[in-house]
Amino acid sequence: MLKNKLFIGSFLAILLLIVVEFLIYNTYIFGDKRIVNISFIVCDDTLTNWESMKSGAAACSNDYDSSVIFLNSSKDAGAQGQIDLIKSQLDAGTDYVVVVPYDYEEIANYIIDNDLEKRVVIVRNGAKNKKLKSVLADEKLLGSDLAEYIAEHSDCKNLVLLTHQNDLDKEQLIVGLDETLADSGINLNIKYYEDYSKENDLIFYNYIASGMYDGIVTLDEKSIDNAVAAKDNISSEIPIYSLDNRPIAVYYLEKNQINALAFKDDYTMGFLAVDMLMNPKNHTNTDGLYYIVDKENMYLEQNQKVLFPFAK
Template sequence: MSNKKRILSAALLLIAAAFLLSYAFGREDREKKQLSIIFISKTIDDSDFWTQLIDGARMAAEEYEVKFSVCAPETEDDYVRQNELIEQAILEKPDAIVLTPSSFTETTPMAEKIVENGIRLFLLDSEIDTKVAECMISTDNIKAGRLQGEFVKEILRPDSRIAVVAHVKNSSTAMEREQGLREGLGSDTEKIADVVFCDSNYDKAYQLMLQILAEHPDVDVVVGLNEYSAVGAARAIVDKGLAGKISFVGFDSSLEEIKMLEGGIFRGMVIQNPFKMGYLGVETAVKALNGEKVPDQIDSGSVLITRENMYLDENQEMLFPFKGE
């Protein structure tokens, strides 16, 4: 074989090899599996908190091009149904599950089962009683409760009595916010006349508030520990003609709560950033799945809002998050 033919054959072999390598790598890229994340929420309803949180999670999923789905029980306290949804999600074998646990204790066995099945677990909003998740993304609820307590302490009279309307008993958020509230109150904790739980139901919070007013007519300060408890209890106070006579400190930032603050029904409220929380939940899961090191705890932030500071630019951004960013 002549040198020219040998050179031509070698060149053709190199071209063929390059083509095969190019095709192989291209095929690998085409067949690269899209990340899949299932978000199991406490509930899906029309409350501003859950709407904003899920919107934030969806936006992150779209930006990172993740296969994404959301499921939840009808009510926040239905850990039995949530555990069933976790079982179903495990069978779908997603790359990760982002979970807002309904119960601090009853959700734990299923959270452990997620990890045992080789699925990455990230907790959002609420904790469980064991450290099996890679990261917890939430409001620092003890700090948020402490903000409430310190503010309440400032507005107390010597003979004041306090009622606390909380949301779901044995949920980490309710326990931690009450702990923070008591820490903020300090020695004035003894002024708490009653603590009730509305199961994140507006109507139940309303009825519980009426019951408190009947049983503790000396109550002149009320603290709500989430949107449902704060709004439901405040509606009862308004209907009884006690708005302005009873000092109310709320939690969360629904449009109704903002109007209550503007109207003087609330003296103040501690607000979270649910949109940011939801976004960070999915973003953190994606980063971890792509091999990045993520912290084991992320605080999505909280701030005390009053009528005096609600119009500051930074507080307006918290009250009305821009979803397009």
């Protein structure tokens, strides 16, 4: 009787072992590797200007079992358009969303209010916030470095900066710029506007024509375009210093329409955003996520590689 029990017990033990090992084998071998889906959301009418960030995100994504897609919401839709897109992506099953905020404060509030801190990362535009995951250049240092460049390469003493009054993600940059310029004895006149209007299109004409200021600083696309247009039309030599990542800004630089261009390293930020999500243990070093170039050095080997995306 005892022998029978032993035999049956042994048989059942082997059977159980085989079943368990088969299950492990099956899961381990045939189980699909789960692909982590990451959606990048930018506020732009096209994705043309985002090739660098796409390249960086894709390069990092290749190292992991992840898939990256880039989505754009129209500029007219503003922050709400981005929020709608974040929501729809998360609802559709996307694991993580990386957003380049149109309006940092609104996007940040949405993330915090909806407890999405673990699933949504802010990249490129914004202010450092301990509650949020972000890959941002040091805006204050960027402003400070741009100010040092202006002080070093120009004789300007009275600059004007036109910016949106609620553009909070530029706040630290302006602080860095203002403080460092002041240290160099340069006055920065900061002009805020509420909504960009037709009047704003002409404002740089007035600034240049009036001779009130001996230099212009622009931090957004509309400002740089208008400032360059005004400078061309008046045939002024007034120096313009800009923050912009668009290829046209490089063109402006090459054409001497602007004197220096500060730009953020979109490729590296895209790369680090994916790396942060896929390998949270990696320390994300956000030093040097921006560059300041002028016409003299824009074709230097090291600047070419970051300033010009590999066009296909």
